[in-house]
Amino acid sequence: MTVLVFGGSSQIGHYLLPLLAARDEPVVALSRSARAPDGGVTWLSGYLPGAVPAMQDVSAVFSFGPLQPFAEWLDRANLPHAPRIIATSSMSAQTKRTSAVPAEREISRQLRDGEQALAAACAKHGSDWTILRPTLIYGAGLDKSLTPIARRAMRTRVFPLPAGPGLRQPVHAQDLAYAALAALDTPAAAGRIFAIGGGERLPASDMFARVRRSLPVDTLPLPLPAWLLRLARHGVGRLRGPLSRLEADLIADNTEVTTLLGIHPRPFQPDAECWQAPA
Template identity: 80%
Template structure:
């Protein structure tokens, strides 16, 4: 039997594949581009939902990419062994539900619709499924949130520090890998959508301050007061959504996840390795 991983080259896959390689089953990972061979992992080239090489005797599937594409692929294939399915979704399903930005509300609805489609098609296959909804992910320099901020600050030697009272709960990609692997083995996690955040909730201003302190070079702190950020919301289109949430709590209740999976995510203590610098 074979474990199939979509998104093996993602930041979560970076940590999960070595864990899977120590188990008894062969591991096949899919990537859009060719990958060098890795011990215990066979790489295939393809992309969801259509250009996916055939893999036989699948016992489990992990997906760390777009959930809609994965659900569409599941509807197209035969899975005679009813594999266990574990996917990563996003807390944006809830945090952007009432966003003042229409495209963010649409994204939130798309995520929830994709989760529902996944559950329905897994029922058709007879497959148990678990969805993990993480907060902001960091850890390998592949995220699109904190890492670009860190890299820009190192280029300019200036680090903007937005002042906000909203709470954040960054979760390390390795802890998500531990949770995904635990979900594979825990029958009680089947049919669950589990929120997962880091082991610490902290104000958004402190989150950015810790990123700055983790950098290997000195940067000039540039505090951005709340009144300036409120003014910017009306004039900076791409940042309207993020700026509107600086006073909102974007956190997860880990209680059910920890009870079912036994995973205790780490607090937010980033270092330079988290940004690949």
């Protein structure tokens, strides 16, 4: 039997694949471009929802990409052994549900629709499923939130520090890999959606300050006061959502992840390696 991983080259996949390779079952990861076998992992070329090589002897499937294409593939895939399904969504499914920005409400709706589509496809196969809803992810230098900020600051030697009272709970990608593996091994996790954030909640302004302190180069701090952010929010339409979120709490309740999966995410203490892409 084989474990199939969609998103093996993602930040969560970067940490999960070695964990899976250390187990007894063969591991196959899907990539848009051909890759040589690496560390006990076989790579296949393909993409969702269409061009995926046929595989029947599958015991588990992990997905760390968009939910809807994965659910579409899953709905019509030939999976006779009812594999266990582990997928990631996002806490945006909840935190953006009542956003004042229509585009953000639409993101929330698409995420929740994808979760429902995945559950329906799993029911068709008789497969148990678990969905993880992470907060802001960091740690492998592959995220599109904190890493671009860190790299731009290293390049320009200037680090903007926006005022932001809203709480943040960044979660390390390796902790998500541990949670995904624990969900695979925990029967009680079947049919559940788990919110998961880091082990610490801190104001957004403190989060950015810690990123700056973690950089391997000196940068000039550029404070952005609240009045300036409010002015930009009202004057520049595309900034309305991101700047409004600085005042909102984007956090998760880790109670179920801790009690059912035994996962205790680390506090937010980034270092320079968090912003370097894997070799």
